[in-house]
Amino acid sequence: MSDLFAFNGAQGAGYAQPESISDDFAIPTALQRNTLPRWPRASEPEIVRHYTWLSTRSHGIDSGFYPLGSCTMKHNPRVNERIVQMSGMNDLHALAPASHLQGLMAIFHEMQEMLAHCAGMDSVTLQPVAGAQGEFTAMRCIQEYHREIGQANRDKVIVPDSAHGTNPASAAMCGYEIIEIPSLENGRLDLDALRAVVGDDTAAMMVTNPSTLGIFEPEIAEAAEIVHAAGGQMYYDGANFNAILGKTNPGLMGFDAVHYNLHKTFSQPHGGGGPGAGPIGVKDHLSDYLPAPLVVADEDEEGEVWFDWYEPPKSIGKVQQWHGNSGATVRAWAFYRRYGRDLEKMSEHAVLNANYLRHRIMNPSQDVRDQIHAMPVDGAPTDVVKHEFTLSMSPVKDATGVTGKDIAKRLLDYGYMAPTLYFPMIVPECLMLEPTETESKEAIDQFADDFLHILTEDPELVKTAPHDTPVKRVDEVWAARNLILRHPCDDE
Numbered sequence: 001m002s003d004l005f006a007f008n009g010a011q012g013a014g015y016a017q018p019e020s021i022s023d024d025f026a027i028p029t030a031l032q033r034n035t036l037p038r039w040p041r042a043s044e045p046e047i048v049r050h051y052t053w054l055s056t057r058s059h060g061i062d063s064g065f066y067p068l069g070s071c072t073m074k075h076n077p078r079v080n081e082r083i084v085q086m087s088g089m090n091d092l093h094a095l096a097p098a099s100h101l102q103g104l105m106a107i108f109h110e111m112q113e114m115l116a117h118c119a120g121m122d123s124v125t126l127q128p129v130a131g132a133q134g135e136f137t138a139m140r141c142i143q144e145y146h147r148e149i150g151q152a153n154r155d156k157v158i159v160p161d162s163a164h165g166t167n168p169a170s171a172a173m174c175g176y177e178i179i180e181i182p183s184l185e186n187g188r189l190d191l192d193a194l195r196a197v198v199g200d201d202t203a204a205m206m207v208t209n210p211s212t213l214g215i216f217e218p219e220i221a222e223a224a225e226i227v228h229a230a231g232g233q234m235y236y237d238g239a240n241f242n243a244i245l246g247k248t249n250p251g252l253m254g255f256d257a258v259h260y261n262l263h264k265t266f267s268q269p270h271g272g273g274g275p276g277a278g279p280i281g282v283k284d285h286l287s288d289y290l291p292a293p294l295v296v297a298d299e300d301e302e303g304e305v306w307f308d309w310y311e312p313p314k315s316i317g318k319v320q321q322w323h324g325n326s327g328a329t330v331r332a333w334a335f336y337r338r339y340g341r342d343l344e345k346m347s348e349h350a351v352l353n354a355n356y357l358r359h360r361i362m363n364p365s366q367d368v369r370d371q372i373h374a375m376p377v378d379g380a381p382t383d384v385v386k387h388e389f390t391l392s393m394s395p396v397k398d399a400t401g402v403t404g405k406d407i408a409k410r411l412l413d414y415g416y417m418a419p420t421l422y423f424p425m426i427v428p429e430c431l432m433l434e435p436t437e438t439e440s441k442e443a444i445d446q447f448a449d450d451f452l453h454i455l456t457e458d459p460e461l462v463k464t465a466p467h468d469t470p471v472k473r474v475d476e477v478w479a480a481r482n483l484i485l486r487h488p489c490d491d492e
Helices: 044-055 078-084 102-119 131-148 167-173 191-197 220-229 326-362 366-371 394-400 404-413 441-454 459-463 476-481
Strands: 123-125 156-160 177-181 202-208 233-238 257-260 280-282 294-299 305-310 389-392 430-433
Touching: 078 326, 102 123, 102 257, 102 280, 102 294, 102 305, 102 326, 123 294, 131 167, 131 202, 131 233, 131 257, 131 280, 156 167, 156 191, 167 177, 167 202, 177 191, 191 220, 202 220, 220 233, 326 389, 326 430, 326 441, 404 430, 404 441, 404 459
Parallel strands: 156 177, 156 202, 202 233, 233 257
Antiparallel strands: 123 280, 257 280, 294 305, 389 430
16 A cells, blocks of 8 residues: 555545534534545554555664764664653643753753763753754854954854865855865865965854864864964864764864754754754853853752753844753753763774774675776775765776766665765765764674675666665656645645
8 A cells, every 4th residue: 555545445434523513513514625535534553554554665773774974873772762751851841930840951951061061162052953053053153252342344154175064054044155175185174275264354164073074183273273363263063073072072172162963973863753953062252142041050048959041141042942952952861871981982983883884895805806896985095084984986987887876876775775975075976974883793794795796786787776665766857846745635
């Protein structure tokens, strides 16, 4: 059954309504339908089976390996869901007074402190509900800070071409002009290029470290000194925070503001029943501009700790209704509470898995290599990657005509989610892979074997993939130009 609306069971079943209690409640004739609605005539078991069947057509981290680079698609512990669904968490009203929310506010306060500590920041707001919204929020704080100190002329934001793709968009939404600087041939920051563009009009530099190439920037502290000397601020994109947690932090690198992706580093599911979560942390000089509310703790005369809402004196205002995504915060808090100092081990395993997968793909056995048409090359030359890595499929394309997209589509036939495709754009025919810390050696080995096997297959087979998925190869250009935004029954 592929279309519930085409399922025609017993006449009248599924949408039959009881008769009116009395004639006084009769629906006026003018408001009555001329024809019955196109609701499916199906029983409850049939509907349940339909939606169960639909769920099997989607791929997620619970159904298979999901090596989506720069997204950290890892296992979300189920205990987190049990905690967030407790009545004391799930049944609270957003407008309840602070005295009724002390348990939740205690979690918020602890989460603020934890995030500030692990990133080397001084203050944190949990308001933003997405990484990109966190970027926007932090840049707005920087913008207001410059206006307050009489430097509203700072209207340029510097972004390396290896940065996370949302960085320039978020800064542009604040009205900034974007200055992109190229990377060196090894994929790292070009400090000379930075010195050439930094100046009195520099508001900030936005950096993803490790970069989207999976490479840690060894000269990041010097880059921060260059920007700070010109009066600019340093912004840290936390998309790849999973790689450094417990090892170093943005504060030590010289950053003034950072956003966190709770749905990446701290195991909140992507989506999570609503938005994600992108809290931001800032240094003291930016704290007064944070969006409200924050949670503060006070001790009464009897030594009892009480929590209350706090609005910074120069706040940019709210960026999200209520208190942000409370569910995401609680899930992330449960993850943090469960693992504590072992979060450093999480980072170690994430880096270990990425380097192992890279080694397995780039070093096949001689028997396998003899069957491969062409091998990919590293997206950037390095001995060690962090939590993710990039491969250029250009040699494969040149030898066989098989593109990076073709390989990504073929991986779907093997039961995997495709890696991030054609990003970062500085790597031709790019595939970005991130196995995360939650995948086993066995799962990584199987993926590597299947990836290498695709490189041995008939190129025509790969070019026409996927073959075994519910939806086959899609004409993406046609689909983008011919959007279907209405259900065919909408006019009935």
